[in-house]
Amino acid sequence: MNATKRRAIYETLQSLNPHPTTELEYATPFELLIAVMLSAQATDVSVNKATRKLFPAANTPKALLALGEERVADYIKTIGLYRTKAKNVIATCEILLAQYEGVVPQTREALEGLPGVGRKTANVVLNTAFGQPTIAVDTHIFRVANRTGLAPGKDVRAVETALEKFTPSEFRQDAHHWLILHGRYVCKARRPECWHCVIEPLCEFKPKTPPPEL
Numbered sequence: 511m512n513a514t515k516r517r518a519i520y521e522t523l524q525s526l527n528p529h530p531t532t533e534l535e536y537a538t539p540f541e542l543l544i545a546v547m548l549s550a551q552a553t554d555v556s557v558n559k560a561t562r563k564l565f566p567a568a569n570t571p572k573a574l575l576a577l578g579e580e581r582v583a584d585y586i587k588t589i590g591l592y593r594t595k596a597k598n599v600i601a602t603c604e605i606l607l608a609q610y611e612g613v614v615p616q617t618r619e620a621l622e623g624l625p626g627v628g629r630k631t632a633n634v635v636l637n638t639a640f641g642q643p644t645i646a647v648d649t650h651i652f653r654v655a656n657r658t659g660l661a662p663g664k665d666v667r668a669v670e671t672a673l674e675k676f677t678p679s680e681f682r683q684d685a686h687h688w689l690i691l692h693g694r695y696v697c698k699a700r701r702p703e704c705w706h707c708v709i710e711p712l713c714e715f716k717p718k719t720p721p722p723e724l
């Protein structure tokens with residue numbers, strides 16, 4: 511795909527959604543960190559359902575530690591892998607208090623040093639809580655980047671590198687959210703909905719999905 515098409519894709523997504531953001535509900539960087547940790551292999555909707563009860567009960571490292579692993583697990587038990595996630599949340603809170611005065615650090619290295627925090631989670635927190643132009647590649651973005659030809663790559667790291675290389679700087683901050691939302695609601699995994707896709711004329715995927723028969 512050439513640079514003109516790439517720019518046009520971002521301009522189109524931007525014109526329809528000038529200020530995209532995460533669908534995870536959060537009020538502080540710490541809440542976002544916990545929500546993103548809980549969202550691994552789970553939907554944002556299921557995470558929001560759990561955190562709407564968890565955060566009013568405890569939304570700081572100190573408060574979550576006071577709550578304890580068992581009760582945290584109870585709040586999040588509707589989310590997949592909840593026992594491991596509860597353990598990681600508690601271990602993360604311990605490190606935040608011991609090493610960072612209870613404050614979420616703003617560097618990739620420090621974030622990736624927290625239990626249950628991988629590159630993708632660190633990228634989301636750096637981008638969404640701290641305004642850094644990182645692009646976290648999840649399953650949706652991986653699919654959209656490859657199908658469209660926007661930034662092909664054989665694994666998520668290769669796609670992240672390609673997106674960083676090919677995304678014009680003015681679109682870097684929001685690229686993650688535009689692409690994730692596009693993958694979640696239009697360029698779906700099993701059947702991309704090409705017939706109502708706003709970037710269809712620019713996308714290089716073939717064959718495009720025809721509209722469903724009435």
Ligand code: SF4
Nearest residue numbers: 697702704707713715
């Ligand atoms: S045209 Fe189809 S394959 Fe291309 S981005 Fe849109 S939904 Fe995805």
